[in-house]
Amino acid sequence: MRPHILVIHRTRGPAVPYLDHIDHDMKAVTYICAENARDRVPVRAAAEVVTFQTEEGVPIAARELTNRHGLPERIVALDELDLLTAAALREIYDIDGDRLDHVLPFRDKLLMYTSVAGTGIAVPAFSAAPDPAAVLEFGARHSFPLIVKPRLGATSRDIRTLWSPEDVAELPDLDAEPFLVQQFCPGEIASINGVWTGSDLGPWRAARSFHTLLGFADSERSWGTVDIDDTELNVRLADFAHSVLATLSRSVPTVFHLELFLDPAGAPDLQLLEIACRIPEAETTHLWSEVYRYDLVGAALDIQLGYSPDASPLPVAHVAGQLLVRPAARPPCAVTAVHFEVAPEHEPYHSMIPRVGELITEQTGYAGVGASFRFCGRSSAQVFAALRATLAGFDLECTAAAPTVNSGERVRSQ
Numbered sequence: 001m002r003p004h005i006l007v008i009h010r011t012r013g014p015a016v017p018y019l020d021h022i023d024h025d026m027k028a029v030t031y032i033c034a035e036n037a038r039d040r041v042p043v044r045a046a047a048e049v050v051t052f053q054t055e056e057g058v059p060i061a062a063r064e065l066t067n068r069h070g071l072p073e074r075i076v077a078l079d080e081l082d083l084l085t086a087a088a089l090r091e092i093y094d095i096d097g098d099r100l101d102h103v104l105p106f107r108d109k110l111l112m113y114t115s116v117a118g119t120g121i122a123v124p125a126f127s128a129a130p131d132p133a134a135v136l137e138f139g140a141r142h143s144f145p146l147i148v149k150p151r152l153g154a155t156s157r158d159i160r161t162l163w164s165p166e167d168v169a170e171l172p173d174l175d176a177e178p179f180l181v182q183q184f185c186p187g188e189i190a191s192i193n194g195v196w197t198g199s200d201l202g203p204w205r206a207a208r209s210f211h212t213l214l215g216f217a218d219s220e221r222s223w224g225t226v227d228i229d230d231t232e233l234n235v236r237l238a239d240f241a242h243s244v245l246a247t248l249s250r251s252v253p254t255v256f257h258l259e260l261f262l263d264p265a266g267a268p269d270l271q272l273l274e275i276a277c278r279i280p281e282a283e284t285t286h287l288w289s290e291v292y293r294y295d296l297v298g299a300a301l302d303i304q305l306g307y308s309p310d311a312s313p314l315p316v317a318h319v320a321g322q323l324l325v326r327p328a329a330r331p332p333c334a335v336t337a338v339h340f341e342v343a344p345e346h347e348p349y350h351s352m353i354p355r356v357g358e359l360i361t362e363q364t365g366y367a368g369v370g371a372s373f374r375f376c377g378r379s380s381a382q383v384f385a386a387l388r389a390t391l392a393g394f395d396l397e398c399t400a401a402a403p404t405v406n407s408g409e410r411v412r413s414q
Contacts, residue, residue, distance in 0.1 A: 002028040002047075005305075006065060006072040006089075008058060008082045009041055010034035012367040014285040014297055016078065018042055021301040028069045032061045036362075058085050066093065076304045078297065080154045080278040083107060097304060098252060098277075105248040106256075106277040109151045109180050112248065113272075119247050121240075122271040124261075129181040132168045138181045139165060145184035150177055155281075155364050156217035187261035189273065191225060192237055193280045193288075195299050195309050196245045198253045202311035203294055205320075206237045208262070208380070210387060216324070217364070224323035224387050225284075229380045233262075240270045248275065253309055255279055255300040282366035283322035283374050290350070291320040291376050318376050321383040323348070323390060326370035332361045333398035346389035348373035353394075359401055371396055 005027050007018065019042050022029050028047035035051045043049055047069055050061045066072065075095055077086035087103040090096070105111050113123045125142050128151075129135050139146055139162070148171055149159040158172045161184065172179075189212055194204025207225035216223035228234055241258055257280040259273040279285055279300050288296045292314040299309040327333055335354045342348075353371045354360060362368040373390050377383040 001070045002026065004047075004066075004069045004072045005029045006062060006075045007031045007041075008033075008062075008075070008077040008079075008086055010037045010079045010082060011040060011279070012037050012362075012365065013281060013283075014279070014289075016040055017295065017298055017301070019045060021298055021305065022076075027073075030065045030069055032058055032065070055081075055085065058082070059089065062089050071095070074305050076301065078279055078300055078304075080107070080276050083278060084152070096306060098254075102250050102252050103277065106254075106275060107152055108178075109149070109153075109274055110178070111151075112274065113180075113182075116244055116247050116272055119243070121243055121247065122269055124185045124271060125183040127181055129174060129179040131174055132171060135162070135168055135171070135174075135181050136165055139168075142183050147182045147184050149180055149182070151180050152177065154276075155366075156214050157364065159214055159217070161214075185261050185271065185273075187263045187271070190228065190237070190260055190262050191280075192241045192256075192258040192260070193284055193296070194241070194256060195296070195311065196249055196254050196256055197309070197311050198249065198251045199246075200311075201238060201242055201245075202299075202309060203292075203314045204238065204241065205288075205292070205314060206234055207321075210323070210384075213259075216326070221328060222323060222325045222391055223282075223366075224321060225282075226321040226375075226380050226383045226387060227319045229319050236270065240272075244272060244275055249277075253303050255296060255303065255309075257281075282324060283372055286350070287320040287322060287374055287376075288314075290374070291318050317378075319378065319380050319383050321375035321377070321387050323373040323375070323387050324366060324370060325372075325391065325394060325396060327360060327396050327398040329398040329400055331363045331369070332359060332401045334359050334401040335396065335398050337395075337397040339395040340393060342386075342389050342393040346386040348375050348386065348390055350374040354396065360398065 009031055024045040030047050031041045031049045033041050033051050075086045075089055083103045087098050087100045105115050113126045117123050127138050144164050146162045189209045192206045195202035206228045210224035211220045254277040258275040261271040279297050285296045288294045302309050335356050335358045351373045375383045375386045
């Protein structure tokens with residue numbers, strides 16, 4: 001039997017260069033794939049592809065594939081939702097790679113905040129939220145507004161902003177999974193994406209957010225980022241990222257996406273929102289490849305395959321930015337009209353706009369939820385101006401449509 005590589009895949013955003021990083025001829029490469037991401041998998045080159053509908057199906061599929069193709073040399077998972085599953089499977093089968101003690105501090109927000117706060121890194125006040133009474137008690141100590149969110153959540157799922165004690169009645173079922181309550185912070189949010197070598201920052205970029213991801217998941221129709229070109233601020237941000245990663249990483253290399261508050265009210269310095277050991281969502285990986293000529297997804301694959309990632313610093317001559325715009329109608333919805341007009345000096349260098357008649361089905365995440373734009377300029381101010389001009393000159397009209405139904409399916413390569 002050929003050596004076996006098992007891939008858990010659900011990434012719908014960037015094209016994943018599996019064929020460039022995994023030898024599909026010399027190795028039997030099998031995929032456990034989310035149905036809506038199957039077009040990102042090299043089906044013809046794969047030894048076998050099994051699709052899944054629920055999280056419970058992944059370990060079952062892994063056992064079946066292991067029985068048919070042998071014990072995997074490596075298990076690869078790029079999406080945040082699969083990192084814990086992959087780590088647990090590595091422990092079950094005693095396979096090299098990230099284990100639960102490395103992944104959990106990047107996934108469980110209570111463990112994350114407790115770990116970094118213990119080393120002096122600033123975080124908003126927080127506590128476990130096992131029931132509504134605990135949330136009310138926290139609110140009495142720290143005052144409203146508050147944020148309640150799943151400890152293992154992602155893509156802003158089930159996050160609630162509580163403006164008063166009366167809002168506690170609107171919380172999701174806190175018995176369904178572990179939740180966390182956190183003091184609301186109105187400060188400006190920034191993000192840092194990059195590669196951690198296990199001891200130092202490799203390539204990285206910091207960006208200011210245009211609106212917030214929580215707002216984008218809730219009521220805002222747009223969200224974006226623009227890279228920061230403030231040298232003094234970037235030094236502070238690099239030091240902050242280094243401190244957080246040195247605390248959580250256990251000297252293990254990783255790609256990372258870190259979110260923080262730039263100017264938290266009443267706090268003297270930067271404040272951690274959260275960090276994940278995954279490739280970033282939205283257009284970031286495209287920007288890194290096209291503007292900075294760095295394969296961020298490839299670095300993540302290399303790390304999970306046991307290789308050292310490229311630690312070369314990124315060039316500083318350009319500033320990149322991104323913008324996502326979702327329709328006003330909740331998906332599934334059909335595009336009925338598109339308007340886009342922007343002056344040449346503000347044009348994005350790349351845009352992906354749904355066509356009239358196209359069906360938008362994705363309701364969560366940052367891929368396929370509407371229109372996307374990518375920008376490149378000489379300064380943050382220039383890119384912000386282009387982002388705002390693009391948003392002002394773009395409109396996407398949609399009407400509600402009947403939902404589509406996906407059926408589970410197993411695919412074997414010929």
